[in-house]
Amino acid sequence: MEIVGSYRARIQTESVSTLPLYRSAPSLEVRLEDFELYAMDRLRVLKIISDGLSRGKKPDEMEKLVDNLWKDNMRHPDSSEVINKDIISHFVLRLVYCRTEDLRKWFLSMETALFRYRFRLVSSEAQRALMANFDLPCKAVSSAEFENLSDKLKEVARSIAPNAKSTPTADAIFYKVPFEEVPELIAGRRVYIHKGYAYVAMNQVVSLLVTQFRSILSKALILTNRKWTSTIREQEKDRLTPIVEALCTSYLGPDYSQPKEFGEISVKDLDQISKNSFPLCMRHLFDKLREDHHLKHGGRMQLGLFLKGVGLKLEDALAFWKAEFSQKVGAERFDKEYAYSIRHNYGREGKRTDYTPYSCQKIISLTPGVGDHHGCPYRHFSDENLRAALDRMGVGSRAVEDVMDKVRNRHYQLACTLTFEAVHNSQCDAGINHPNQYFSDSQKILQSKQYCGIKSGNLAALETVMPVVLSEVREAWELVVCNHWYSHGNVETSASGSSKRARTPGNGVQVPSCLVDGCTADLSKCRDYHRRHKVCELHSKTPIVTIRGQEQRFCQQCSR
């Protein structure tokens, strides 16, 4: 970005409203700190919007949320700089989020949501000015045409808001647009359409603008990506690139594509851990599979990918699904018709993508049909069925009422969080955003409980309760027993510490290398174990090594 003297004057005349459309990158001079700070501020806004949406907040709640968020995060001591901060932060984040399909998708939907709620907050005059700025393919419906259609338009208005008194009158403005321009109104049957044209009321115009905004931004992101990969990344290698690359990883959270925290699980443990640590959606699928020996495609995908994330290896997954399905369709048909898709999920067939497990947001948005068992139980079950299912999970009756209350308000993830808390008898402050997160949080809690069990010397009994995590527990246990010179706190902190360590190689910024002084062994080709502990194979077996000047030895029992 460079300085162009005249720009500042122009930007102020252009933006009568306070809502810019981000058509072209500003030619402004930006200080490097601001570059990062502004972006962080905006990212905070987007992140909270994303949380709000995934918790199923209603439009008016979102409107309030966005209003407050914006005021809190995007203010600037110099009032003339506010709009610049808005524009600069947007374009910085474009750079950050243009780089992969997933990043683009997330950024696109959050920016679009932000735009939508900000648009609803500006004055109707500013709204009209904004409309004029878009090259909208619409024209106002003439009064003659309105007369012909008024019955239908009233019918639509009644079907949207049955209790509203006001129905469209002749002076109401309607816009006639190709139906393709207002997909969200079509999807909700909130407009009248005839011969390919949708008749959009003035108060629905935001949908029209949002679609435009979204498609313009979507195209721009792809262009930015091209520019990024072809020139910017290399040019800015020392200055902007590190900032940009660090920014996105700080917020997206893990995608659970690789089971990291609990290693592998085996088929025989599945029954036990499904009872202890599966969220309701997965437990239901699992139980149904055991009961019917069959699941339809949606269910196979949802459960299969989850199990992959939990740590079921491909061979075990095939064995597991085959054991169930062959009881219903026979082993031969399983091999012919179903094995492919399981290998496909693991990236061994077709385009060989390693698919990621479904997140809560995705599961909630699914539309299960007849005979399907996938989807989010809190959203798709009837009242009675959900109650019965919660009862089977061991949720107390009072907690069930709390859960049902969240469900009625369509806070499905909060309902799941409450279930988690009731089942595990402990807090879950972060909320549940991913079935695999439910699983790993649950395992963490069970592990720490188990540790208490070990202290009372009940190791044998434990083995039968929780076969999966036992190796982990044993490791933790040995931490305490093992006599060496590395001091550490209690097991709980070391457990959470190890999970954090395990995640770091994933964000791509750190290149794993051996920690031993003077050792330059490249660990990127080593086994996971060595990478995780940042020690090369040679030094893991050397009796005495120096790390930061201190003489140490790698303990192979506790991996320190």
Add this chain to the structure above:
Amino acid sequence: MTIEEAENGRDDMLIDGPDRVNSIPDGFNANYLKVYYGRLFPHVDIFKWMCYGNDGKHPACDKSYFGRREFSFTLDNDIYLRFQSFNSASELESSIREKCPFKIDIGPVYSVDPAKRHAYAQGGDNVFAPVERELVFDIDITDYDDVRYCCSGADVCLECWPLMTVAIKVIDTALRDDFGFNHILWVYSGRRGVHCWVCDGKARRLTNEQRGAIADYFRVYKGNENSNKKGNENSNKKVSLMGPLHPFLARSYTEVLMPFFEGNLLSSQNILSTEERYEKILSMIPDESVTSELRGKWQGRSSNSKEDINVHRWGQLKHMLQSGKQKGQGLRCVHEIVFTYTYPRLDMEVSKHMNHLLKAPFCVHPKTGRVCIPIDPENCEDFDPTAVPTLSELLQELNTGVIGADVDDEWDKTSFGKSVRFFRSSFLQPLLKSCKEEMETSYNAKLQQTKNNLSW
């Protein structure tokens, strides 16, 4: 094992056949299919259709268009060949004849030739992506299992097929009147359902989001197994309608669903005849007083009037609901019952994404041996799935018929000929005509533009 041997095995089993020379045993095998692809399958028509006018001599033709279309073949033993592409009608035809696929699926038109997608993969980001695809719908009778009592699973009979007819009418009308589409092809899927191909240029260029929106526009039915378990009271709702109906639903209700429900389905499926069945409907009524009164009237008493018991009971139910204190709620409840039993149930995923494959028309269903022939939406009530020609019937017709000189029109001698003629006259020809017009106008517009640019 060679095909001949397979044939011989078949023949041996049919020794009691009265006329072995002329009767062709029922069923489906690679040999029959070879003959079918060789002599009947309308390769050229499929090619013409998939070209959308781009095979002409007009300067605006996109010569690469057909070659970027994905076909995929399912061979014997479920060998699946994806990303097949062809550059001409003869290439398509010879590949089909040679591979003799049990099923041919049609995918989207991609940005580059799908057979060479790996060559482009190195080129950078996302070059290989679908760019055009017909808007497609798939409706399966198996999705209606909870509301039909005559068959279940993949079976279809003349009692439950009318549900498909209703689906065709509702969707077809909305596609034409609401969305303004003109070139719509309905095809029998060969066993248990129907497919719909919307082929207007506008439809082919819809984004995934827009496709999803259209699918949602049609979605009323929200049921899955878990939101509805038998025996649960007051929760038996698969269809949830808020307040008054949207004009599209209102029109479908008065013009198609209600007449069909009252005039046909009630008695043909005996919806209210037994306790188990009427309890299912009663559980959809939230008002306890209404349900208990109706239950009292219906229990253990067979209707003594001559009127059909279902019609009689439905009349009582409607009367109770609509004369109650809360008329609006009662009416909504009637709506919900009728929609639950009759409204089309789409397989949403098929319609939502451009890259979904769908079986090509004129394929032969391997299980039934029936040909996937087009259905005329205007006379869809006359369509009889049990009368659809099967592969063996067709071959028999071919054998008994006089082998004509005109090979191209060989299928005119078969019952299959009617279907092909229908495909050409009411779908393909109008489609190609409008493709030509569209091409002409866009070309002229472009020409005008460059002229203007020059004059500047």
